[in-house]
Amino acid sequence: MLSLDVRSKISILVDYVYLDNASSGPLPSPVVNSVSRFIRLWESRGEPWDEGLDSILNVRVLFSRLVNVSSDEVVCFPGVTYGLGYIISSLEVKRDSNIVVSSLNFPTSIIIARSMASRGLVREVRVATSTNGDIDLSVYEKLIDDNTSIVLVDHVGWLSGHVTDLREIARIAHSHGAIIVSDAFHSIGVLPVDAKSLDVDILITGSYKWLMSIHGAAVAYIRREILQSINPAFSGWLSVEDSVIQRKIRGEYEFSRPIDTSKLELSRDPTRLEPGTLPLISFVALEEALRFIIENDAPGKYSNHTWRLAEYLAEELENMGLQLYTPRENHSAIITFKHKNPESIVRELEKYKIRVAARPSLVRVSPHFYNNKDDIDKLIEKLAGIVRRL
Numbered sequence: 485m486l487s488l489d490v491r492s493k494i495s496i497l498v499d500y501v502y503l504d505n506a507s508s509g510p511l512p513s514p515v516v517n518s519v520s521r522f523i524r525l526w527e528s529r530g531e532p533w534d535e536g537l538d539s540i541l542n543v544r545v546l547f548s549r550l551v552n553v554s555s556d557e558v559v560c561f562p563g564v565t566y567g568l569g570y571i572i573s574s575l576e577v578k579r580d581s582n583i584v585v586s587s588l589n590f591p592t593s594i595i596i597a598r599s600m601a602s603r604g605l606v607r608e609v610r611v612a613t614s615t616n617g618d619i620d621l622s623v624y625e626k627l628i629d630d631n632t633s634i635v636l637v638d639h640v641g642w643l644s645g646h647v648t649d650l651r652e653i654a655r656i657a658h659s660h661g662a663i664i665v666s667d668a669f670h671s672i673g674v675l676p677v678d679a680k681s682l683d684v685d686i687l688i689t690g691s692y693k694w695l696m697s698i699h700g701a702a703v704a705y706i707r708r709e710i711l712q713s714i715n716p717a718f719s720g721w722l723s724v725e726d727s728v729i730q731r732k733i734r735g736e737y738e739f740s741r742p743i744d745t746s747k748l749e750l751s752r753d754p755t756r757l758e759p760g761t762l763p764l765i766s767f768v769a770l771e772e773a774l775r776f777i778i779e780n781d782a783p784g785k786y787s788n789h790t791w792r793l794a795e796y797l798a799e800e801l802e803n804m805g806l807q808l809y810t811p812r813e814n815h816s817a818i819i820t821f822k823h824k825n826p827e828s829i830v831r832e833l834e835k836y837k838i839r840v841a842a843r844p845s846l847v848r849v850s851p852h853f854y855n856n857k858d859d860i861d862k863l864i865e866k867l868a869g870i871v872r873r874l
């Protein structure tokens with residue numbers, strides 16, 4: 485059961501039925517308070533530098549717990565695209581190799597792969613295509629070969645809501661010596677994700693959707709053994725073994741001696757991919773958001789609650805005669821249906837303070853752990869009238 489306490493900490497729920505977590509999550513009050521506290525501290529006492537660095541270190545630990553990895557396999561970025569682009573362009577891959585992507589990925593990873601090809605870093609981008617919102621493993625089996633360097637596939641489809649069988653794709657990729665990288669922006673925080681058992685090499689997510697925080701933060705897991713294949717495309721004062729953050733971790737005063745620039749000795753862990761100051765306030769917020777997600781065991785509520793809400797929603801939409809784009813037999817917490825006029829649906833629902841998202845020819849509804857059946861019933865009731873009118 486969901487405690488009322490959780491909903492009382494998400495103030496938008498007083499006015500709104502909020503079902504748009506796949507676009508951005510609503511902010512819980514502990515997250516809002518942490519941001520205002522940081523700003524007030526800066527205003528009254530000067531930059532809260534140490535508090536910010538502490539949050540980055542805490543985010544690494546909290547995230548590692550959430551996805552079952554070790555905290556020295558975690559690295560932070562200012563956003564998913566920044567992180568994915570930096571990691572992928574730093575991977576040492578053969579120039580005559582190919583990258584395999586899924587057409588169901590959010591555009592950012594496909595564009596990163598295309599830019600690798602256009603810069604001559606790989607020869608070819610191969611796209612696993614889908615017509616029905618899911619992709620059969622046999623498609624990956626045909627595309628991945630001994631010349632594949634990277635398989636780049638989102639965990640949960642941003643529009644389709646399908647759940648990718650990462651473990652099986654990892655098996656195929658690894659059997660050909662390829663690295664598997666997954667954008668898990670739509671799974672981490674809402675459903676249980678165990679990076680080790682999925683056997684992925686790199687997994688990334690961002691702050692502002694299912695983790696219910698503000699923009700400006702992303703976190704990635706990089707399997708320890710993969711680190712040696714990463715030669716950072718660029719480096720900075722925080723990427724080195726003797727950076728001020730590493731000194732802080734060792735308990736030394738951060739600015740006690742100059743940083744040695746006479747040689748390049750990168751950090752031994754993935755923080756070699758953190759070249760400069762991160763948006764500290766975004767990590768202060770994300771730390772609080774991760775605590776909120778973990779303390780309320782959001783992923784643990786997935787199979788008996790969130791997934792069931794999505795299943796009930798899918799059933800009701802179909803009963804209304806709407807055609808789902810989401811594959812019914814393999815859905816997550818994202819349910820999309822087809823419509824010729826998605827913007828009007830979203831606009832009409834907004835009049836009743838019900839929030840969902842319009843995407844090309846689709847309406848996307850995405851409940852999280854704090855939603856309840858009443859939220860879905862209110863949506864369905866209003867939607868029935870709107871669909872009849874449009």
Ligand SMILES: Cc1ncc(COP(=O)(O)O)c(C=O)c1O
Binds near residue numbers: 564590592667
């Ligand atoms: C799966 C996925 N990856 C990446 C992004 C973009 O991430 P960022 O805004 O951090 O670049 C989105 C945004 O919707 C997304 O859905």
